[in-house]
Amino acid sequence: MDGRSPRILVIGAGVSGLTTAVVLAERGHRVRIRTTEHPADTTSAVAGAIWGLSRLRPRERAVRWEWRSHEVFLELAHDPSTGVHLTPGTVASREPLTTSWLEETRSRTDLRECGPDELPPAFTAGVRATLPLIDMPRYLEYLLGRFHDAGGELVRSPVPSLADAAEESPVVVNCTGVGARELVGDAGVLPVLGQHVVVTNPGVAEYFVELSDTGYWASYMPHGDRLVLGGVAVPHAWDRVPNREVTAGILRRCAEIRAELRDAAVRDEIVGLRPRSETVRLHVEHYEGARIVHNYGHGGDGVAVSWGCAQEAAELALAEPGASPTG
Template structure:
């Protein structure tokens, strides 16, 4: 066959997996319905933190493995899009987090008077904040430098890619609901507002897993990203103006200068959440091929991308 692996899906999970495989010497091709800058991943905030993702026992390990990679990539933020930025997770108690939290450098509980806005508890940390359009373009270049190929191609079933490669890796995110099909997929709508940055240099979040309305802002180059929502069962692709106004108002409760910031644009994405958590599983295909499912990363695809890619790569290689 002309390929060892075809990865279906060109978001952060698909590209990171493809890079991991190509740098092991495999002949890898990515088939993606959209360009990397038009994927759901391109809309992400994107702060490293295990948010809306399961299973908890596995997620901590995947997240820490990815954290170590991002810490290295942050040495060249202009190229990779990864920076280490300080900030605050409000409404969060360190003792209530999983064992993974003890291994995050510098993560500490704040005194009530240190927490900004109308919040009584919070954590301080210096974490990777990823400029996703830059990072996705860098991942594609890294894939191509390793000999991999990226193609715009719509996949309606796994028969075609399995005829072109001995292993197919399914990184289709929300599309797995119809493609597999997998009724456990529950897309969760997220809406963002992009504004001119009025001088904010630290990120902030108050985003409980069960909340439909969240509050966060991330300083990215050339913009401040405001969020957000977590609306299960709502798959509207068009930004809602009432929701956008509410997002700005919530963020302005923490930093009042946000209220007067000029709006640059709006974004909507569907987090690929799955009941039962991330699915990384290999199965045999007719003719002796292998299909590796790798989807359902919820709101933390960036957070676990490198750790999950290692697990998926092991299944590709039959380990």
């Protein structure tokens, strides 16, 4: 590592902060992460997580971020210790499927339409596709290991203001998720609460995701002996204490798809706050002499776009002073 290069400060140790910090540290820069929560306690650790299905904006950039991330996840899936694995499964709906994501994905994966006998009762449409699944607690540990191996330093230390960050480093990357609402006063970032129920996997080898706009659905994602069940989306909710009724609803909906889940042993109930924003905030701001790169507001798709966003954030962080920022 070049001891003379400036220290870059990354705020946040969820998937956005860790991935961006890995990209920067592996390019030989001195990187420090400051975070309020340990990675294992972030919203990122709660995610299912599956690559794909993003509706993020700006659409053109989001598509680029998704496919760049897909490429990286395919490489990582060769190494089981990363927590990334390619898994077949079904995305299904009780309504006709109309998202443009399907067309794009069809051309780059094995995605195909389900036959009627492949759909659960009451579902009218669905596709089958082999997609990257990411076992988040293990994956965040893996990213942290890579970051440390590249010489990075992580400290548990909340950043009270951008001024405090700018004083510490001339280059700052802000990956604070819903925390950006307070840190930079961005009222456009809203928490959308999600809860998962983690059960002992009774032998499920495929994922299932119900597409629904109602705010609740059935989903399950296998990671070895753990099966992560969802899901709900509750806008404007901040309380990360698991809700018993939500857990019961998730178990009931998932058991309607796979009967053996009715008796699955519950290991954990976990809650996270998706940082929803009209558009992903990935742009440069000049603040009190520092170059601040914002990388937050990825809603329910932050894992799926993490590598594409991290690489773009790193480019912006390393761009020559005076080069025009993109927004």
